[in-house]
Amino acid sequence: KQEVTQIPAALSVPEGENLVLNCSFTDSAIYNLQWFRQDPGKGLTSLLLIQSSQREQTSGRLNASLDKSSGRSTLYIAASQPGDSATYLCAVRMNNAGNMLTFGGGTRLMVKP
């Protein structure tokens, strides 16, 4: 059974710092990996999706990387801002699991002004 872990569970940084959020998964036979942002009391917003054949994806100040062999993905946030404060979740879709995604527990990020 696929297990997805995100460490740390919570992170607090001063504004302007570059930071890395980690996501690890136990089964490397993934179809893709998706990073989401969730604001308090809100739904999930898709940030980046990396297909299994890709190494990284970039969107603005966000860069997500994927290393299937080691079962890891990172989300890099450059020049963090207070508006980046949210919970960040990663989710993996398996090759043989139809439409089922397995989610990590999330990293709660606070960026202090």
Added chain:
Amino acid sequence: NAGVTQTPKFQVLKTGQSMTLQCAQDMNHNSMYWYRQDPGMGLRLIYYSASEGTTDKGEVPNGYNVSRLNKREFSLRLESAAPSQTSVYFCASSEQPTSTGELFFGEGSRLTVL
């Protein structure tokens, strides 16, 4: 562009009552999903519908039923609510898995069962 719309946003039920959560998407997606989110448990898939006319169980289907009414709408029904079903419920949709498979979520429905 509304995306994925869920109703109601909040609901309080008594044990044993029934209710239906409604979900509609306007992105012409084939696949739709219902997840629940609980503290310390993350997001877990309840049911999904790969395409109109099909539904399948996810990780935690017990106590729930679903209906894929048409391509746009996917409802989740609690026939006899239990306190263990207190949770935040999210509907999501995506294109076929053979495409990018990117998932889009609704805002959530917060359910409390007393």
